[in-house]
Amino acid sequence: MTRNKPWLAPLLSVLFFALFVGVWYLATSTTAAPVAGPAVDPEYAALLGAEAATGGQSAMPGPGEVAAKIWEHVLDPFYDRGTNDKGLGIQIGYSIARVLAGYLLAALVAIPLGFLIGMSPLVYKALDPFIQILKPISPLAWMPLALYTIKDSGISAIFVIFICSLWPMLVNTAFGVASVRREWLNVARTLEVKPIRRAFLVILPAAAPTILTGMRISIGIAWLVIVAAEMLVGGTGIGYFVWNEWNNLSITNIITAILLIGLVGMLLDHLLAWVARAISWRE
Amino acid sequence: MTQPFLKIEGLKRQFPQAGQPNPDPVFEDVHFGIERGQFVCVLGHSGCGKTTILNILAGLDEATAGHVIMDGREVRGPSLDRGVVFQSHALMPWLSALKNVEFAVRSRHPEWTREQVRAHAVKYLEMVHLGHAIDKKPAELSGGMKQRVGIARAFSIEPKMLLLDEPFGALDALTRGSIQSELIGIVEATKQTVFMITHDVDEAILLADRIVLMTNGPRAKIAEIVVNPMPRPRDRETLHQQPEFYPLRNHLVDFLVKRSRAFAPGADWDPKNPPLVYPGAPARAAA
Numbered sequence: 258m259t260r261n262k263p264w265l266a267p268l269l270s271v272l273f274f275a276l277f278v279g280v281w282y283l284a285t286s287t288t289a290a291p292v293a294g295p296a297v298d299p300e301y302a303a304l305l306g307a308e309a310a311t312g313g314q315s316a317m318p319g320p321g322e323v324a325a326k327i328w329e330h331v332l333d334p335f336y337d338r339g340t341n342d343k344g345l346g347i348q349i350g351y352s353i354a355r356v357l358a359g360y361l362l363a364a365l366v367a368i369p370l371g372f373l374i375g376m377s378p379l380v381y382k383a384l385d386p387f388i389q390i391l392k393p394i395s396p397l398a399w400m401p402l403a404l405y406t407i408k409d410s411g412i413s414a415i416f417v418i419f420i421c422s423l424w425p426m427l428v429n430t431a432f433g434v435a436s437v438r439r440e441w442l443n444v445a446r447t448l449e450v451k452p453i454r455r456a457f458l459v460i461l462p463a464a465a466p467t468i469l470t471g472m473r474i475s476i477g478i479a480w481l482v483i484v485a486a487e488m489l490v491g492g493t494g495i496g497y498f499v500w501n502e503w504n505n506l507s508i509t510n511i512i513t514a515i516l517l518i519g520l521v522g523m524l525l526d527h528l529l530a531w532v533a534r535a536i537s538w539r540e
Numbered sequence: 541m542t543q544p545f546l547k548i549e550g551l552k553r554q555f556p557q558a559g560q561p562n563p564d565p566v567f568e569d570v571h572f573g574i575e576r577g578q579f580v581c582v583l584g585h586s587g588c589g590k591t592t593i594l595n596i597l598a599g600l601d602e603a604t605a606g607h608v609i610m611d612g613r614e615v616r617g618p619s620l621d622r623g624v625v626f627q628s629h630a631l632m633p634w635l636s637a638l639k640n641v642e643f644a645v646r647s648r649h650p651e652w653t654r655e656q657v658r659a660h661a662v663k664y665l666e667m668v669h670l671g672h673a674i675d676k677k678p679a680e681l682s683g684g685m686k687q688r689v690g691i692a693r694a695f696s697i698e699p700k701m702l703l704l705d706e707p708f709g710a711l712d713a714l715t716r717g718s719i720q721s722e723l724i725g726i727v728e729a730t731k732q733t734v735f736m737i738t739h740d741v742d743e744a745i746l747l748a749d750r751i752v753l754m755t756n757g758p759r760a761k762i763a764e765i766v767v768n769p770m771p772r773p774r775d776r777e778t779l780h781q782q783p784e785f786y787p788l789r790n791h792l793v794d795f796l797v798k799r800s801r802a803f804a805p806g807a808d809w810d811p812k813n814p815p816l817v818y819p820g821a822p823a824r825a826a827a
Contacts, residue, residue, distance in 0.1 A: 440630035443600050446618040448647035448697065458643065462634045538634035539679040 278320045285319040318509045326509040327516070341501055343493070349517055351493040355411070355486075356479045356525075359418025363475065367423050368468065371430025372456065375464070381431065388427065396421035396482050400489055410490035417486045422475035429471025433464030462538070469533040476529055480522045543612070544573030545733060546597075546701060550606035550812075553592050564758035565604065566592055569811040572752060572762060574701075579727060579734045579772075581744040583792065584754030585800060590737040591627070594705050597735060598624045611700060620648055623699035625707045629690040631678040637689045638674040641665055641696050648697040664696040665689070667729075668722055684715035688722070695726060704736040708743065717776060720746060728773050741792045745785065746774055752814075753795050755803040762814040763803050766791065769821045784820030791819035 318326075334346030374381045396417045403413035437460050445455045487496025495514055502510040552568040566589035574580050582590050595601035597608055599618035608615040610622070631640050641661035649657065665674050668688035678686050687707055694702055708716040720743065727734060738744050744751045751766040768774075769784045779785055809815065 438630075440626055440628060441632055443598075443618075443624075443626070444630050444632075446600060447598055447620075447622065447624045448644055449618065449620050450647055459632065462632070465634075536634075538677070540633045 281320050285317050318512070323509050323512050327513050330513055340492075343498075345495075345498065345514065345517060348493060348495045348498040348514075349521060352483050352487060352495040353521065355414050355494065356418055356476075356483050359415040360422045360476060360479050362415070363419045363422035364426055364472065366419075367426035367471075368430050371427045371468070372434050372460070374427070374431040375434025376460075378435075381435070388424070392424040392428070396478075397485055397489065400486065404490075410492060414483070414486045414490050414494070418479045418483060421482045422479045425474040425478065426468070426471040429474070430464065430468045433467025433471075434460055436467075437463040462536070465536045466533065466538070469529065469536060473526065473529040473533060476525050477522070480518075480525055484518060543609070545576040545578075545611060546574040546735075547609045548572050548593075548597075548606070549609070551593065551596065551603050551608070552605040553589060553596070553601070554604045566757045567754070567760035568605075570606070570760075570762055571812045572765060572814060574733060574735060574750075576733055577731050578749050579736070579747055580750045580752060581736050581738055581748035582752045582754060583738060583741070583744050583796070584760065585739065585756050585796065588754045588757040588760040588800075590754065591705055594624075594703050594735065594737055597701075598622055598703050600624075620697055621700045623694035623697050623702045625687075625690050625694045625702070625704045627705045627707065627709060629678070629686040631686055631689055631693075633678050636675050636677055637665060637670060637681065637685075637692075638662065640678070640689055641693045644693045645696050661692075661696060664692040667695070667726055668692045668719075682715075684711050684719060687711065688719060691719070691723065691726075695730065695732070698730075701733045701735065704734065706737050706739070708738075708740075716743075721776060723747065724773055739796075741789060741796065744792065745770075745788060746776055746779060751792065753792070753800070755800050761803070761805075761811060763795070763799065763805075764815045764817050767816055767818050767821075769818060787820035791817070 330345045334344045336342075336344040337347060374384055399417055399420050400413060403416045404410065407413050407416060441459055441463055442455075445459045450459070483494065484496035484499065487494035488500045491497050491500070495518055499511055499514045502508075502514065549571055551570040552565050554563050554565045557563040566587075570593065582593065584590050592601060596603050597615065599615055599622065615622075631637075632643070635643065638658070638661055641664060642657050645657045645660050646652070649660075652660070662671070662674060665671060668691055670685060670688050670692065673681060673685060678689070681689065687710075690707065694704075708719060711719065724747065726732070734747075736747065738747075745768065749768050749772065751768065753763045753766060754760050755763050766788070769788065770779065770782055
């Protein structure tokens with residue numbers, strides 16, 4: 258049925274979106290109903306500042322306000338008005354840079370090490386207990402240790418990304434390398450292929466799809482972790498932005514940031530999926 | 541006495557089994573020789589260790605006892621001197637047909653230029669009539685075409701000896717027939733020495749000069765070596781009209797269905813010198 262109507266799924270998506278926005282609009286507009294008389298004593302409002310002056314109205318914005326805020330950020334994503342007031346573009350840029358730095362470092366360590374583990378059952382057995390214990394540790398648990406030893410919050414955040422991206426890539430590379438088809442290795446043996454050439458021309462392409470699966474899992478985890486890490490270390494980044502706007506009670510900004518986090522996460526995943534497709538092979 | 545090109549002496553292979561210090565060997569006391577330019581087939585049922593013998597010749601497996609001498613040197617480990625066509629073609633699926641063959645050519649001739657390697661690989665792919673499909677990935681090729689690439693790859697390194705492990709086992713009869721004819725053509729052109737495993741009687745008659753008959757495992761042995769009386773090159777279309785064909789075929793089928801199971805060596809049977817038999821030879825004399 259869907260084969261004949263390719264527009265059906267997108268149409269449903271639009272419908273669901275409209276439904277969601279409608280419910281959201283109704284839920285946030287009811288509290289804005291006019292109330293008789295001043296809701297808040299003006300003196301009390303003066304003491305508490307602008308938020309209290311809105312009276313009984315919820316801080317939860319409606320879809321219109323969020324859309325306006327998103328548009329505002331789209332128009333000016335890279336402004337910089339001091340430490341606590343930078344554009345979303347700058348903040349997300351910091352986050353992406355940290356994720357990529359930690360992630361690439363992890364790839365540089367995990368792929369060669371995974372190769373070694375996958376090629377040698379001895380190394381695999383020797384390192385397995387360490388991997389088993391280290392892998393389930395929440396990357397944020399490393400944060401205090403990183404802050405103490407590295408003494409730099411920015412690098413500590415990168416270290417946390419490094420440690421959380423490491424395991425899926427390491428385990429997948431080792432698995433991919435260890436399960437390279439015996440017959441391809443036999444072909445290489447009968448052709449007297451030298452170890453380096455065998456590693457790059459036989460084992461690497463054979464294991465590449467499995468390695469890429471690990472890399473895709475890793476980038477997903479890294480992007481999950483960076484928000485929490487930046488909330489802890491502060492300063493810059495989308496995670497810090499979210500926390501800062503929570504302190505400002507600017508829910509519109511928080512929702513905008515949440516959407517942006519989702520969008521960038523999706524792009525990163527698609528990028529890796531595209532690479533995975535490019536190097537995958539079919540039998 | 542001159543030594544044959546390839547000499548197998550007292551070959552035996554045991555596979556370790558849990559809780560058995562001395563398990564039954566798959567085969568033992570296997571002796572035979574192959575002359576240069578000869579096409580030799582091993583015929584036997586599954587489990588008699590045919591593939592194991594081939595793997596030992598290839599250097600991919602090690603014998604428990606005995607040794608293999610090729611061209612005056614003992615076989616130790618794999619070598620470019622012995623090309624292998626694997627049962628499951630073993631092409632690398634991420635490389636095109638051409639790149640698969642080029643990989644082998646480059647292994648043999650690392651000093652060659654890109655153009656030389658390519659030209660050499662194309663030449664062998666054309667020999668198996670795949671000139672039109674050189675840029676296809678294995679996934680885009682049929683089973684027969686994949687096996688042709690495997691054959692081109694093995695021939696392209698111009699080995700002293702070619703080892704074929706039931707290369708046509710998974711193919712349909714028509715495809716098998718045409719690839720067999722191609723194989724005959726290349727073998728005639730290159731004077732290649734070939735050792736091939738099969739369980740197909742007609743394939744053995746068509747291709748082999750000598751047919752080594754193995755009894756069933758475990759403890760498989762060479763019962764006898766049948767000499768194909770029909771001269772080369774043999775043609776699948778006229779083969780069955782020759783007077784020797786049916787006596788030879790009957791002899792082989794008879795062995796497979798009866799004697800391979802209950803092989804009782806006579807008093808004069810010597811494993812070091814398995815008897816040569818000439819079924820069908822009298823038929824030619826009579827004709």
